[in-house]
Structure formats: C-alpha cells, structure tokens
Amino acid sequence: MIHRTHHRPQSPRFWVLLLAAAWLITPPLAAEGPRLVEEVGRREFRIYSDGFPLKTGGHVGRMQLEKRLKRLGYQRVKAKPKKPGRFFWGNQTFWIYQRRHIQRGKNKPERLFGLKLQGGVIRGAVNAEGKPLSAAKSDGLMLEPELLAESLDGDRAKRVAFALDDIPEQVWRPLLAAEDARFFSHHGIDARALGRSLWANIKAGKVVQGGSTITQQLIKNRDLTPKKTLGRKASEAVRALQLEAKYSKEEILEAYLNYVYLGHIDGLHIYGYGTAARCFFGKDLADLSLAECATLAAMVQGPNRLAPHRHPQRVKKRRDWVLSRMAELEWADADAVARAQREPVRTKKDALPATGKGRFLAWVAEILGDEHKRRSNNKRGFVVYTSLDPLLQEAAEKEVARRGDKRLDTALVALDAETGGVLAYVGADPTDRRDDFDRARLGSRQPGSTLKPFILLEAFSKGFGKDAVTPAGRIADRPLEIDIDGKPWRPKNNDRKFHGTVSVRSSLRHSYNVPFVRLGRAVGYARVAARFEDAGFQVPRPIPPSFLLGAIETSPLSLAEAYTVFATGGVRLEAQPIWQTEKPNGGRLKRYRRDSNRVASAASTWLVRELLADVVANGTGKAGKLKDIRAYGKTGTSSNRRDAWFAGFAGSVVCVTWVGNQKDGKVRVSGGNQAAKLWRGFMNQAATARPPKDVPKPNNIVASWIDPKTGHSVKAGKRGAYEEQFRRGTVPNRKRWWRINKPTPVIE
CATH class of the missing domain: 3.30.2060.10 (Penicillin-binding protein 1b domain)
Structure with a gap:
C-alpha cells in the first residue's frame, strides 16, 4: 500500500487554457496495452518475440x-x-x-x-x-510475446521489469524527494516547481534547476528526442495532462521507474531501476539499502556524470543531498538518514549477460531500413513482432558458448518447419562483443556433403535415362577420373578407400563421395544444378563437377531454408524473422507473409527423409542422435577441413550449425564431430519443446524387402535382407533362380 504525502492540490485550469492550442497539434497517447509500463513513446523501439x-x-x-x-x-x-x-x-x-x-x-x-x-x-x-x-x-x-529488446543496436542491457506493489517505498521515495516531491498532488504539471526553478535559473544566470515533473520526464524520456524547443515543451506538457487523466499516479511512477535511463556499463545502456540494481549493486531491487536507493535517485540528474562505479565521490555528494531532502520532507528518520550518509558508495557489478541477439537485431534493422526508409532515416520508432523464441535463443547462445573454442567461429540457425519463422539465431560467439560479423547470414562457405540429399531429390524424381533411381539402387565405388579443361579430377572418399558396389542408402549413410559423383554425372549436371537452384543455392557457370561434393558457397541461413524442403514434404520456406511492424502509438506498417515454393514431389522428399533418418541413426550423423525423438540430418565438411556443418530437423524445428576455422591452420573440423555435437546439444531442447510437424506418408510410397548383395526384392523377413521404401512402380524385380547371377544394374 502506498502512503502518499498530501499537499494542497493545484488547479490545472491555467495550464489547460495556456496549452489548448498545442493540444490540437499533439498526437494522443496510445490506448493499447494492459498497463502504461507496456506502452511506448512516439520514437521508441520495442522488439517482441513470437x-x-x-x-x-x-x-x-x-x-x-x-x-x-x-x-x-x-x-x-x-x-x-x-x-x-x-x-x-x-x-x-x-x-x-x-x-x-x-x-x-x-x-x-x-x-x-x-x-x-x-x-x-x-x-x-x-x-x-x-x-x-x-x-x-x-x-x-x-x-x-516477450519483450526482446528496446534498441535495434543491441546496446541496451535487458530490462528487469517489476511492479510497484512488489517493492518497498524506500526504493522510490528518494526519487520523489530529488525530482518531484509534489508528485501525488499535482496533475502532471507543477506550477510551483516551474516558478521556483525559473527564479533559481535567473539568479544563477544559467540553467541550474529544472521544473519538470516525473510525468513530464517520462514522456520526454520515452519519446527519445533531445530537442529543447517551445513546441516540444508545449507538447510534453499537454501529454502530461493527458497521461494523468488516463492513468493513476501509481501506474505513472511504475512506468518511470521501469524506463528511466541510468547510465552505461561496458557499452551497454542501463534502463530501469530493476536493471540498475543488478548491474551496479548485484542485488534485487527490493534488497537495496536506503543509501543505495538514494544513489539511484541521485544518478537520475546525470547518469554517466554520476556513475557510482566511475565517480563515487561525485555521486556521494548528490546522494547525501537527496537523503537530506528526505529528512527535510520527513520521509525518513533523521538517524536512518545520518547512518546512510556515513556509508561510502560501494558497487558490486553483476556481469552483464552477453547476448547473441545483436546479429538478429541488426538483421531486423536492415529489413526496417529497406522497407521503411523514410521512417528509419528520421529515426522514428517501431514496434516489431518477430518470430524469435526467447528460450530457444537463450539455449542456442548457451550451447554455442559452452562448446566454444576461441580458435573457431560458430553459427546456428533454427527455423520453424511450419512457418519458416526464425526461432533461434546465433551469428558468432555470443560472449565476444567485439565480433560483430554475422556468419549465420553473411558468411558464405562451402557446405560439403550437406548438398548430397539434393542430388537424390533429382535422381529419385526423374532417374537417369529410362531407369529409375531408388534408395536400393546400386552404384560403383571405384576409382574415377573426370577431365576438366584438360586436367584430370579424381574424387576420393573421406576414408581414402573404395568399397566396390554400394547402395544409394549406404552411400548417403557413410557419405561416400565417388558414388555421388557417378550418380550426379548419370542424372546430368544441368538437371542437378537446376534442382540446387530451386532449393536456393547458386551454382556457377560453367557447371564444375565438384559442385556435386559441395564445392559452392552458401550461408547457414540459406542451408536451413533449403532443408525445410525435407521437413515439409517438398516445400521450401523462406526464413521469416519478422511477422509484423507497427508505429509505436499504433497503426500497422506492414504484415509479412510466409513465402514458399514447391521444390520436389512429396514422394521423392519422403524417400530422402527416410535416408536422412538413417544417417543419424547409423551413419556419419550419429553424434546428432537425440533422446526419445527421431532426428533427420546430414553432416558436411569442406575439402580443406576448415568448415564443418550439420543440417537437419527434428520435432518441428529445422536447424543448421556451422563451425569454421579461419584463424589456426593446424586445427581441423568435422561435421560429424564439432557441428553435430553442437546441433545435438541445442536440438535436445528445441525439438522436445515443439512437437513434430505431421508429414503424412504419400500414398504412392510402398515398402519391399531387399537383398543387399543383388538389389533384388526378396520375401519379407529373409535373413540378411532389409526393408526399403520405393515409389510405386520402381520396386526391383523379385529374386528368381534364373536371375541369380544377374543383379540389378549398377550406375557407373
């Protein structure tokens, strides 16, 4: 319960008459929002999660x-x-x-x-x-939605919001003593304080005292405009009257305490008493002493000039005056004031939590600059409803930091498999504030074997010549030489071995290179390149055969968009970081709609999905296996071992991780090691938080048992055989006595 100190109320008539003309040109206050603390000024930014x-x-x-x-x-x-x-x-x-x-x-x-x-x-x-x-x-x-940030620059510490009822009067009484002792009796404008400050300024020959009330300061601070013009002052006064008519004193004070600027630490700006208590004193707001509460009130006059960790003696002088003012107003016991004044200014800085949202916010800012150039150039505010999941973002940042190696760079992108919404986004080490390069979106690197599933999409869709390609199809894994501009190219497998004749399933499971080069050549470079481009990749011209092994460049974000094809059943979703933008005081600016296009048939995609599950369960992607949930994915490592990837999906989340070495030539990375472990650490939380998207099995997919030695269909359950999925009409012939020495054809 707040105990107010009452003064004889002043009449607002004079101010209403004086400012009636200004009222006509002053925009009304926002009417939306359950509380004033959740409303915004005309120039504010508020970025929300989904x-x-x-x-x-x-x-x-x-x-x-x-x-x-x-x-x-x-x-x-x-x-x-x-x-x-x-x-x-x-x-x-x-x-x-x-x-x-x-x-x-x-x-x-x-x-x-x-x-x-x-x-x-x-x-x-x-x-x-x-x-x-x-x-x-x-x-x-x-x-x-949860409030993510109040700045697009990523330069604000996260605000620790609180309700006025949850803190003792001792927290806010010093503020009123210093800034607005008649707060509970005026109507937003204090004529007595204005007259007093005017006289003090005339005597001093300069501005030494202000006359703004807490209500006026709240409006000025939240509109974020430093201009000292008569028009702004008139607008500020009118809005103060409007605010006082619409909200209670308690709501106005709560909003002020949550938003007041209190300086910066290590380049991060501190807004609100709750955040300041943590950052300067290492305490919750309710646990502050009288001296510490008076220190915060003292800082309001000049947050950086009176910063307690940099200028303790300077802020102590102002703090002691605030305490004396409390004694003068009889708001604090004289002995308690004396004890507080004897205390030195002590700070215990809490480590400000580093955040990787800075790269995401930079992306949002870029979009706003492109879509709303005039508004952005004039530094007008925005309310932005993004797609980010704050808990998954936090999990991604912690996982990247936990597995971090200062010799390596990292990126992680997670998308919603149903909407394309960006759920988590880490463009680099979140603990390194000096590194502002966004590797998730702007870092183009070779994706290696993560592209092999897209070769299969084309092969399963149209086959080669008159022959269909199936997961049980057989490919030669023997030495291969291809002439490129008069020079021989001899692709090799990662294990430096050849394995005779292998199935398509086995080739993807173990990520054999030579069989995929043979398959891509048989299907046709141009056809495979066109499929790659449908998925969002850029293939150079003339088409180099090495593109089949990932010798092109892409970003983690683009690869994640491409892998939505397998999570959706053939539809590529464009990543959506924003759902809607609005003006701070209401009024929609733009609604962003999901962009998608079909890249492959449901049947072909289903066959590749099943093979991707096998890669994680039994192949190179074992390190990405999750607890109690089926995962689909593919590893990738560039030829120089400087780039490691894991791309896949589980639940209703598509995720790509990249770990790269651009600093130490002695360090080598692997998709099946660093990237897969990072992927698993994050997806164990993400996939379980979001239930699997239902992708029904296509009606034209059938199962048959296969003899791995010949590729023929055999009786169900036969020893040594395994069950495979096929598009209807492509099931291999049954094994018969007259075909015993005639296995299915091999792609050479």
Whole structure:
C-alpha cells in the first residue's frame, strides 16, 4: 500500500487554457496495452518475440511452460486462477489466466483456459467452464510475446521489469524527494516547481534547476528526442495532462521507474531501476539499502556524470543531498538518514549477460531500413513482432558458448518447419562483443556433403535415362577420373578407400563421395544444378563437377531454408524473422507473409527423409542422435577441413550449425564431430519443446524387402535382407533362380 504525502492540490485550469492550442497539434497517447509500463513513446523501439504455441502433443515439462510463464511475469497459484497473470499446474489440467495483450498486431482479450494433460502431454484444451475447445482452437492457443529488446543496436542491457506493489517505498521515495516531491498532488504539471526553478535559473544566470515533473520526464524520456524547443515543451506538457487523466499516479511512477535511463556499463545502456540494481549493486531491487536507493535517485540528474562505479565521490555528494531532502520532507528518520550518509558508495557489478541477439537485431534493422526508409532515416520508432523464441535463443547462445573454442567461429540457425519463422539465431560467439560479423547470414562457405540429399531429390524424381533411381539402387565405388579443361579430377572418399558396389542408402549413410559423383554425372549436371537452384543455392557457370561434393558457397541461413524442403514434404520456406511492424502509438506498417515454393514431389522428399533418418541413426550423423525423438540430418565438411556443418530437423524445428576455422591452420573440423555435437546439444531442447510437424506418408510410397548383395526384392523377413521404401512402380524385380547371377544394374 502506498502512503502518499498530501499537499494542497493545484488547479490545472491555467495550464489547460495556456496549452489548448498545442493540444490540437499533439498526437494522443496510445490506448493499447494492459498497463502504461507496456506502452511506448512516439520514437521508441520495442522488439517482441513470437508467441509460444501450446499445441496438442506437446509436453508441458519439456516445453518449459512454467519457466516461459514466469518470464512473462505470471505467478503460480495453488488452485484454478481467478485473476489474469496467474497459472495453476494440476495433474490433469494446466490452467492459465491469460492477460490482455497484443499478438502480431492483434488485440487479444484476457481469458482463462485449461490444457488437458495425460502424463504431462497436452491432449486438448477447455474453456473457463471446462468445456472442450475445438481442435483448431486448441492448437491455436499461444502465450503472449516477450519483450526482446528496446534498441535495434543491441546496446541496451535487458530490462528487469517489476511492479510497484512488489517493492518497498524506500526504493522510490528518494526519487520523489530529488525530482518531484509534489508528485501525488499535482496533475502532471507543477506550477510551483516551474516558478521556483525559473527564479533559481535567473539568479544563477544559467540553467541550474529544472521544473519538470516525473510525468513530464517520462514522456520526454520515452519519446527519445533531445530537442529543447517551445513546441516540444508545449507538447510534453499537454501529454502530461493527458497521461494523468488516463492513468493513476501509481501506474505513472511504475512506468518511470521501469524506463528511466541510468547510465552505461561496458557499452551497454542501463534502463530501469530493476536493471540498475543488478548491474551496479548485484542485488534485487527490493534488497537495496536506503543509501543505495538514494544513489539511484541521485544518478537520475546525470547518469554517466554520476556513475557510482566511475565517480563515487561525485555521486556521494548528490546522494547525501537527496537523503537530506528526505529528512527535510520527513520521509525518513533523521538517524536512518545520518547512518546512510556515513556509508561510502560501494558497487558490486553483476556481469552483464552477453547476448547473441545483436546479429538478429541488426538483421531486423536492415529489413526496417529497406522497407521503411523514410521512417528509419528520421529515426522514428517501431514496434516489431518477430518470430524469435526467447528460450530457444537463450539455449542456442548457451550451447554455442559452452562448446566454444576461441580458435573457431560458430553459427546456428533454427527455423520453424511450419512457418519458416526464425526461432533461434546465433551469428558468432555470443560472449565476444567485439565480433560483430554475422556468419549465420553473411558468411558464405562451402557446405560439403550437406548438398548430397539434393542430388537424390533429382535422381529419385526423374532417374537417369529410362531407369529409375531408388534408395536400393546400386552404384560403383571405384576409382574415377573426370577431365576438366584438360586436367584430370579424381574424387576420393573421406576414408581414402573404395568399397566396390554400394547402395544409394549406404552411400548417403557413410557419405561416400565417388558414388555421388557417378550418380550426379548419370542424372546430368544441368538437371542437378537446376534442382540446387530451386532449393536456393547458386551454382556457377560453367557447371564444375565438384559442385556435386559441395564445392559452392552458401550461408547457414540459406542451408536451413533449403532443408525445410525435407521437413515439409517438398516445400521450401523462406526464413521469416519478422511477422509484423507497427508505429509505436499504433497503426500497422506492414504484415509479412510466409513465402514458399514447391521444390520436389512429396514422394521423392519422403524417400530422402527416410535416408536422412538413417544417417543419424547409423551413419556419419550419429553424434546428432537425440533422446526419445527421431532426428533427420546430414553432416558436411569442406575439402580443406576448415568448415564443418550439420543440417537437419527434428520435432518441428529445422536447424543448421556451422563451425569454421579461419584463424589456426593446424586445427581441423568435422561435421560429424564439432557441428553435430553442437546441433545435438541445442536440438535436445528445441525439438522436445515443439512437437513434430505431421508429414503424412504419400500414398504412392510402398515398402519391399531387399537383398543387399543383388538389389533384388526378396520375401519379407529373409535373413540378411532389409526393408526399403520405393515409389510405386520402381520396386526391383523379385529374386528368381534364373536371375541369380544377374543383379540389378549398377550406375557407373
């Protein structure tokens, strides 16, 4: 409960009349948002994550639902919640009382709903009365977006938000003592304070005292405009009156405390009391002493000039004045003030969490600059609804940092297999703030064997000549020489061995190079190159045979987009970092729609999918195997062993990891080692958080048992044989006595 100090209220009539003309040219305050603390000024940036989908089949524990709700400020209660912002985790129902919020630009009302559980798995949803929701509405439930950043430069420390009711008066009383003692009695403009400051400035012959109220300061700070013009002052005053008419004093004070600028540490700007308490004193806001609270209030006048870690004596002088002012106003006991004034200024800086979101924000800024040039050039604000999943982003950054090697560079991109939304994005080591190069999007490197599945897409689709290519097809793995401009090219396998005649499945499982060169040559370089280009790769002209082994360049982001083909059943999704942009005070600027195109048939894609699962289960991708969930993927290593890749998908997440060595020539990397282990570490969290996308098996896919020695079909369950998938009409002949010495054809 806030105990106000009352003064005789001043009449706002004079100010309303004086500023009536300015009212006509001043834009109204934003009306959206459940609280003032969630509204924005005209020049502010607010970048949101996407809402998290609560889909049937998801496990509430593995998706970290409780953690996600607490990050959004929800409180866990012991029974079915009765107020918004609460949740109850029962054995059979997980109840969530969702707050009013904005989802991709749409206003969503507060609502109570329950997730029906069976063994922790979501099996459906019910409304507040316990009546089942339709399947479509159940899978349409989403948590609200989380605020990711308030700057596109990545130069703001993450704001530690709080509610005024959760902190003691001792935290904010020093601020009012220093800046606006009559806060609870004026109407947004304090005529007495203005007159006092004017007289003080006249006597001093310069500006020594300001007359702005907390309300006016909030508006000025959140509009982010430093101009000191009469028009701005008039607009600021009018907006202060509007704000006071619309919101309570407590809401205005809470917003101010959450947004006030308090300097910078190591290049990261500190906004809000909650963040400052952590960064300067290593404490939660509620645990600060009276002296520390007065130090924060003192800093407001000049956050960097009075920074406690750089200028302790300077800020102590201002702090002691703030404490004296509290004693003068009888807001603090004289003995307590005296004790606080004797304390030296001590700081205990919390290590500011490094973040890899900087590269993602730079990408967002680039898009905004292209799409809204005039607005960007004028430094007008934006509200941006992105596709990022904050928990997966955090997991990706931690995994990259944990497996980091200062001699190596790293990148990770994760996409939603249903929408193309960018779920996680790490362009380099997140702990290295000096490295601002984005390797996820701008780093072009050779992808190696990660391109082999796209050769199979073309081979399975059209075969070669009159012959179909199947997963059981047989290829010669013997020495090969190809003439390139009069010079011989002799491709080799990674193990420096040849393996006789091998199946297509075995060739991909072990990533044999020579069989894939033979297959690509038989199908036709031009046809394979065209398939590559459909998937988003660039192939040089004239087409070099080495492109079959990944001797072209691409980025982790482009490779992730290409691998959505296998996760969707043949459709390539373009990565979507943004869903919608708006003006800070409302009004849509642009809605971004998913861009997709079909690259291959569902049948051909299905055959490649099954082979990719085999690569992870039994082949070079074993290091990417996940717990309790089927994974699909392919390793890749460049010919000079400077680039290692793992590309694949599991659950409804497509992920590509890249580890590269551009610094130490002695260090070699491998897709089956560094890249696969990084992929597994991240995907063990990501794939379980998002249930698998349903890709039905095409009707024209059939199964048959195959003799691995001859490639013929045999009786089901025959010893030594294995079950293989085929497009209908391409199943090999059955093994007969007259064909015993005539195995299926071999691609030479």
